[in-house]
Amino acid sequence: MKRFVTGLGRYSYWLFIAPALLLYLSFKVYPFLNSILLGFYQWSGVPGAPKIWVGLANYNRILVQPPFATMFWRAFGHNLIVFGLLLLWSTGFGLLLAWMLTQIKRGGGFYKIVIFMPHTISIAVTGFLWNLLLNPQFGAINFALRKIGLDFLALPWLGDSKLALPTVVAVQVWHGLGFPVLVGLAAMISVPKDVLEAAAVDGANRLQLFWKMTFPIILPNVINLIALNFMGAFGLFEIVFVMQGAEAGPFYSTDLLGTLFYRTAFGGMGATASGMGLGAALAVVSFLIVIPLSLAATRLQRKYSVEV
Amino acid sequence: MTLSVLLTACGTKETNQPTQPAAPTAKPKDPVTLNVWSWRPQDKDLWTKAEEKLKAQGENITIEFRGIKSTDYDSVLQTSMAGGEGPDVFTTRAGSGTKKYAEANQIDPLDSLKFDGFDKGLLDQVAFNGKTYAVPFAVQTLTFFYNQDIFTKNSITEPKSWDELIKTMEALKAKGITPLAMGAKDAYALCLIVDAIGATDLGDQWATDAIAGKTNFADPKFVDVLKKVDQLKKYAQKDFVATAQKDARTAFATGQTAMILDGIWAVETYYLKTDPNMKLGSFLAPANKAGDPVRQYAYVDGGYAVNSKSKVKDAAMKAAAYTASAEFAQAYADLNSEIPGNKNVKFPDSKPMLKKAVDEKNRVPLRVNFRIRSPFDSGAPDISTSLGANLQGMLAGKITPQQAAEAVQKDLASWYPAFKK
């Protein structure tokens, strides 16, 4: 990285950053900071309703007092589980597919398009579609499983509190796998071919080539993907909302910080209660949990940047 | 008028033009656009008709109807109102859904309107501090529906006691027919079952006591209701825990199950849409002893409220007045096959389920709500979320009915004033 003395002036780089920074600060940061303040009030969210200052009472309610604290920590645990699953199924499986794509001669274009296709439909429609497919009686999945004699696998996917969360995550991965595959592919392809070919001539096999040569170079991108998985895991909301409702059932087994927030701030199915103050506090807590870890991720990423 | 002109002429600059009094609302004969929002997109035609009627009455009102899916309705509505850009007339859920807007002075009291077709009980559900704040547009009722053909073929009659109901289900099961369709994946559907059984078993006095804090949800009577729900699980379809209510409805409508517990709104929109020739029957949750009173859980779904910040208040009030009319109610009933708020409505013989529901509502309603649209709905965690989730745990065998009831009580006691002891 060099410092430019020529050009538009020493501080011209601020002009480059300005549009992005301005729009980001105005339309994302400012509204967020504004709503953080809500966390210190008890407020239903209805305009004109009284805002009562309660200081840290909301935070206490979320972190320590049952029943909220129970729901909070349970949801938090679920978010961690989702992260683990995403690591395996999204980054792990995605990179595997990307690597395979670099190893085959034909069909790459076709596979790329197909892997990416689910992303073209919105997550909401994806959720509806898979709801239909996973129906225990009429759904295609169980229907197919029964047809090939695997009856014992025809389980109530979205109705069993042990299966529901992994199932929902699997659907999310189905929707978004195109991303790690494309990113991984872009990264793997930018590895200079001559380096790889030289190593191959020296007798390295496919796997060695990947781990010893390709992987170190794409490591920053991998860390990126992992970091995004982490943030994705903690921000996951839409797919659960669509498939399991704001109540995140069955029996809270798919409850995440996102659904807990929505239920608290805007009310769940059939309920009319809304607590924006409490919801805001919840969002802030979620934010504070995720921030240090994502900063650590970006630090790691910079550390492992290899200049080619 | 002249006095004010003189005063203003003297008090301010000398002008030849008489000052006009400020007009906060548009005069009724000027063309006015009224924004109406609802969580029921299917009511679009209803409001087109309303616009025609209002125009025929000489009101120059154009109605812009916006139907927003119920899952997004609240967040969009609250956001718009926070910015002062809310609609002029909008639907609010009965009970605390209306109360919260009334409390915050976001909607106007509607006592000036004529409510002669409305029972006081209905108006109470949309009232705050003794004033009515919305025009109830629908009353929803819950009941057991059954497939008449299946019953007749198997020589089954409507059960007169709970034990008879269980015996009936046993008999059906023995013949290989799934007795009951349960959509346990949707927690709200399970809550409906509790509502229906609780209406008969618990009654108004229990509900009043619970609201006052004299009894609570850990009470053996409530536990018994949950025990009955638990009993039903062996008569539900396979993998009912993963069945959504809409799939349960499909199973019932295609004759795969004999019975289902549902609301009156499902008859036209689901069952008869799937199978127009289906012969339906219904019965309320039977009492423990044959001959004991049965009751129907009937609740006001929602009402039309007037935004206190509306810039076309006059037109909004006229529209609200129209929704209180028998004409509007009739149109609502005809379009949706649901029970409107105004009782001066005729139901055709071609809609027997509707007629029966109305009759039961008039004869044996539960007057005090204890679950949906009750005071227990208004805090967090609310009763619907808590009860629904715990029912799912109970039906999966993870907790007993006793534990489920206690969990609900614990959740409510964390915020409900009368339970905090």
Next chain:
Amino acid sequence: MESIWKNPRLKWAVIGFHLVLGTYALIVLYPLLVMLLSSIKSTRELITNPYGWPAHPMWSNYVQAWEEARFAVYFKNSIYLTITSTASIIFCASMASYILGRVKFKLNPWVYGLFMAGLVIPGRLAIIPLFLLIRDLHLLNKHIGLILIYTGNAMPFAIFLLTTFFRQIPTELEEAAVVEGAGRFTIYWRIMLPLVRPALATVAIFEFLHIWNDFFYPLVFLRSEKLMTIPVGLSIFFGEYATNWALLFAALAISILPVVVIFIAMSKQFIAGLTAGAIK
């Protein structure tokens, strides 16, 4: 697509790869096929014959879906809104990422960190202050309001992605350009951007899709029918109690078309970028 290996000895491995990729392809294609088949069935047939071939294909569903979802108007709006927003995102983010990835200045890590923090800000929480801001800027019920919001919101993700790719470009190219007297903008436009084409294409595709399918912001910030976008139009098929699946799927099939076009266009960019990289 060129593979890195030309060694025929390793054919078995390649067959294995095809097996894995192919199986996954089936898992993707099957639900989408079901969706397409469902789009030409009647509502009753969806219940009686959910997975089979339609008995009497109802192509009229497409016409009906087009009219009911008001595609004529909404399509135009969606295209305009999405393309403009995506272009704006690419422009703003690439400029910022170029600097953040290659120029050393004291506040660099702090600015970058500030953008990264945005990745964890939850979506629907700040809707009310955002609404008030848009209202005060008189941008309610205007497409430009949404464009600005989408751009601001997309910065964390786009910058996150692009910065890494910018960082990986060797410095020799920049140094050569400086020697020839190129200014910063010229370097950015002529040298840097073309080298990160795959990344730009990736960001473009994902942002395009996200905005194309976004339902919540148009719902909140737009009022007039004539400004609405396709997802809002699709919501008409989700009734309070029953969903009109056949029409919904037909409408979806129609709305996916432009997405496919953009994807193919971006794929070309993607590949063009790869060959450029090889010439490096």
